[in-house]
Amino acid sequence: MEKLARKAFTRPREHLTPSWYLPRLGPVIQLVEVIIIQILSLPALVVVLMAGILYKLGPVACIVLSLWRLWQHDYCNTACDDNKANLVPALNMFYCLVIGQGVLFFIWWLMDVSVMSVMVLFREECQLPEKWGSITILGYLYDIRAKCWRDPTSIDGMNLINYAVDLVDSESQKDYLSGARMLDNFIKLEADVRPLLLPSRPKIQKLIDTLGWRSSNRELREVVARIVAYLAGDIHLSQFPGAIHCISSLLDTTLPYWNNQQGPSHVTVSESKKDADGARERFISLAKEIEEYRGRRVAGFGKKKSIFVLKGTEDNKVKKFRNQGGNTPQDGVDSSTHHGSKGDGWNELILQGLTILERLVFDQHNCNDICNTPGLLPKIMAPLYSETLIQDINANLWADVVNGSLKVVHRLIRAPEWIGRSDLVHKICSNEHALSNLERILYQGKNDGTELQMRAIEILTELVTDSSANLSTETKENLIRKQEE
Structure with a gap:
């Protein structure tokens, strides 16, 4: 009796549930486990949603509350004593700073959003495919912005073709594919990229070596093959x-x-x-x-x-x-x-x-x-x-x-x-x-x-x-x- 009780408490499903029930109860038990996990994760989901809402609407709330407080101007219920003589101008300055911060945030947000419209127009101007062109243009714009922050003179003469040529030297296969795609597209548009590629023997060597990468991305080999075919007369x-x-x-x-x-x-x-x-x-x-x-x-x-x-x-x-x-x-x-x-x-x-x-x-x-x-x-x-x-x-x-x-x-x-x-x-x-x-x-x-x-x-x-x-x-x-x- 003691052995049966010990087994029942240690592994109840294995010893008290008949074996022929287990296959039928398996899906039900899994469904119950999924429901329990989802219920337990609801608080975390609510916290994440609240954080997202505060991040998006926080600046709006700060501006609205600051304007409302400046409009009400009732910082003291009664006449402020001498100890609180500086409270009113300090609060006015604080609320003005909050409003200024909110305005700057919205300016930054509008500039960030405007990048998307610039990206679309730029992609259409360069006739890049929609499938990968937008991501490539976005990477180019962020790269230009980062270089401009570090050294504004470093972007002199920088354009999308030069950016694509620079990506050929990248150690990342993703960036390499992105640069090769752009070069292939510019070649189709009859842009002369020979002066940018031919003087650099390491770039040509890398392009040629890519043709032998049987285990690499097939799209990369196809794109690079077209580039090498374009340059073949000078190789x-x-x-x-x-x-x-x-x-x-x-x-x-x-x-x-x-x-x-x-x-x-x-x-x-x-x-x-x-x-x-x-x-x-x-x-x-x-x-x-x-x-x-x-x-x-x-x-x-x-x-x-x-x-x-x-x-x-x-x-x-x-x-x-x-x-x-x-x-x-x-x-x-x-x-x-x-x-x-x-x-x-x-x-x-x-x-x-x-x-x-x-x-x-x-x-x-x-x-x-x-x-x-x-x-x-x-x-x-x-x-x-x-x-x-x-x-x-x-x-x-x-x-x-x-x-x-x-x-x-x-x-x-x-x-x-x-x-x-x-x-x-x-x-x-x-x-x-x-x-x-x-x-x-x-x-x-x-x-x-x-x-x-x-x-x-x-x-x-x-x-x-x-x-x-x-x-x-x-x-x-x-x-x-x-x-x-």
């Missing part, structure tokens, strides 16, 4: 250690096992067909995965689309590529891939990676670095060697990748004499699938295949005019016939 790979490997990582962002297959050995233009076939299969697999993902999104969200379009005038194109080896838009890089608007997710990174490579090859030393990087050429030329290229380009996302790949190939074989160029030309001419794919692209019946046809014509034209290329007569006749159409 010399030899000045930035590991840059080409970071850029190469953009072409295999969804294929982590690719890096495990890259050995330390030195591979030149004449890399084995096995590597090329492997890269081709990976590209095909990637394109199909992206297309399936896009299909699931369309099925889940109806006709909702996310389209990113950026077009520039011909004069702006000339300005963009004035340092990239071309005197006219035809000689420059097509800016349609600069922001990779047709792709999303990892496909965006691949398109930007190809754009970066396309602009890097204006320098012959960059061409050597690209072709001497293990595994990079097979990634670039994988679509050209694909046995199912014509079927795969029916998917728009795959067509974008093919177009970007052909642009890079064309730039490589068109670039001035550099070590390995003749080997690359020979490699293309001796590959049956490469020539077959180029010829079949020429006769694509799709209206949206015109751009790919132009890429194929450009490559075949370069091969025909190259004395080391050994093209068949039939291929040359097909090219001439297509150009006459």
Whole structure:
């Protein structure tokens, strides 16, 4: 009996309640516990609410009470004696000080509130997206105010673009992303940020290193990839250690096992067909995965689309590529891939990676670095060697990748004499699938295949005019016939 009583008092629910009741009583007991906790927290909630009300309405109450006391002016019920002769002027001064403090508080409050309207107007003027633009502008305004308090001369010449460039050096990834977003937005608005970024090699190195951060924020990699693509025409790979490997990582962002297959050995233009076939299969697999993902999104969200379009005038194109080896838009890089608007997710990174490579090859030393990087050429030329290229380009996302790949190939074989160029030309001419794919692209019946046809014509034209290329007569006749159409 004593044992039963001891168990009942120590663990009553376990020994007095039948075990089959416990599963049913569990939700009820949890509900009762939640209600008890909420009831016990009510006093604390009331205290917090009262504190908030006093904080908001306290200055108003102080001003009202002070005005009322000054109006009444009945500090003494009867005539004040000599001991209280100074009470009246002291109270008058006290109430006036309270009123002055309240007025200053409201002025400060109005100035603080006005920051919001200034922020909205500033964001609209800078054409920043509403999603993150307001927070960024607010941070900029607070930063300017803090610097002005410390040293007013420190804000001379300070503007939003300089602020964005400064954020690139930030150790905080959040601030880094904010600065990269702003720079990307200003580049889209055709602001020239090259003079602010190019003189600082550490900034460029950090931007390039970010491309290789596979575990980092994907949005950060996309934004930085667009910035690097914008600067690529002025970048010399030899000045930035590991840059080409970071850029190469953009072409295999969804294929982590690719890096495990890259050995330390030195591979030149004449890399084995096995590597090329492997890269081709990976590209095909990637394109199909992206297309399936896009299909699931369309099925889940109806006709909702996310389209990113950026077009520039011909004069702006000339300005963009004035340092990239071309005197006219035809000689420059097509800016349609600069922001990779047709792709999303990892496909965006691949398109930007190809754009970066396309602009890097204006320098012959960059061409050597690209072709001497293990595994990079097979990634670039994988679509050209694909046995199912014509079927795969029916998917728009795959067509974008093919177009970007052909642009890079064309730039490589068109670039001035550099070590390995003749080997690359020979490699293309001796590959049956490469020539077959180029010829079949020429006769694509799709209206949206015109751009790919132009890429194929450009490559075949370069091969025909190259004395080391050994093209068949039939291929040359097909090219001439297509150009006459």
